[in-house]
Amino acid sequence: MKIKELCESERPREKMLSKGAAALSEAELLAVLLRSGTRESGVLDLAHRLLNMAEGRLTKLFCMSMQSMQKLPGIGPDKACSVMAAFELGRRFLEEEARRGDVPLNTPRRIYELMVPSMKGLTHEELWVLFLNKNNRLVGKQKLTSGGMDTTVIDNRLVMQACVERCAASVVLVHNHPSGDPHPSHNDIVCTAQLRKACSSFNIILLDHVIVCDTTFWSFADERLYGA
Numbered sequence: 001m002k003i004k005e006l007c008e009s010e011r012p013r014e015k016m017l018s019k020g021a022a023a024l025s026e027a028e029l030l031a032v033l034l035r036s037g038t039r040e041s042g043v044l045d046l047a048h049r050l051l052n053m054a055e056g057r058l059t060k061l062f063c064m065s066m067q068s069m070q071k072l073p074g075i076g077p078d079k080a081c082s083v084m085a086a087f088e089l090g091r092r093f094l095e096e097e098a099r100r101g102d103v104p105l106n107t108p109r110r111i112y113e114l115m116v117p118s119m120k121g122l123t124h125e126e127l128w129v130l131f132l133n134k135n136n137r138l139v140g141k142q143k144l145t146s147g148g149m150d151t152t153v154i155d156n157r158l159v160m161q162a163c164v165e166r167c168a169a170s171v172v173l174v175h176n177h178p179s180g181d182p183h184p185s186h187n188d189i190v191c192t193a194q195l196r197k198a199c200s201s202f203n204i205i206l207l208d209h210v211i212v213c214d215t216t217f218w219s220f221a222d223e224r225l226y227g228a
Contacts (some may be wrong), residue, residue, distance in 0.1 A: 095117040
């Protein structure tokens with residue numbers, strides 16, 4: 001259905017202006033971003049088709065590449081950029097409070113809240129290291145590896161070099177499990193034990209290793225699991 005065929009109060013942009021963004025469905029919000037449809041179908045139809053490509057899940061749409069979006073007739077670079085920009089603003093909004101440097105990262109929950117905006121919905125594993133000062137405040141973070149479905153390799157030399165460069169007093173490892181099961185693998189346990197030993201040689205504390213999934217997490221510190 002074309003937008004002009006809807007009554008004015010049901011058109012996404014007009015509805016947002018009169019009732020606020022919260023009153024709109026996901027498809028209607030996408031329609032505002034997409035702005036226009038095609039000759040054959042309206043912008044709401046286009047928005048619904050884009051959601052269907054993501055199986056109706058915003059998480060999957062968030063992780064969709066621009067190239068994948070543009071496979072849908074009616075979506076070119078401009079529309080794909082608008083959608084991706086909106087999602088990136090949302091991600092940064094979620095991360096903003098958690099990454100405040102004046103708030104200590106002293107619980108696994110805070111670490112999870114900091115990292116899940118960057119890791120939610122990923123279909124591959126990523127390994128990040130967070131660098132903390134003596135008060136457990138974040139002084140930097142770095143993605144060490146990206147790729148693979150179920151294996152994360154920790155390069156201890158790379159981690160230690162980065163720690164020394166940032167004068168870190170302690171570090172936290174964070175990686176994700178795309179499977180949705182946050183429990184550590186045998187390789188996770190072995191690599192964590194090896195890194196903890198390497199850190200102790202430099203008088204640096206491995207504060208925690210947090211495994212992130214979309215809706216949950218697992219903490220080595222909480223479970224007191226540091227050795228193989």
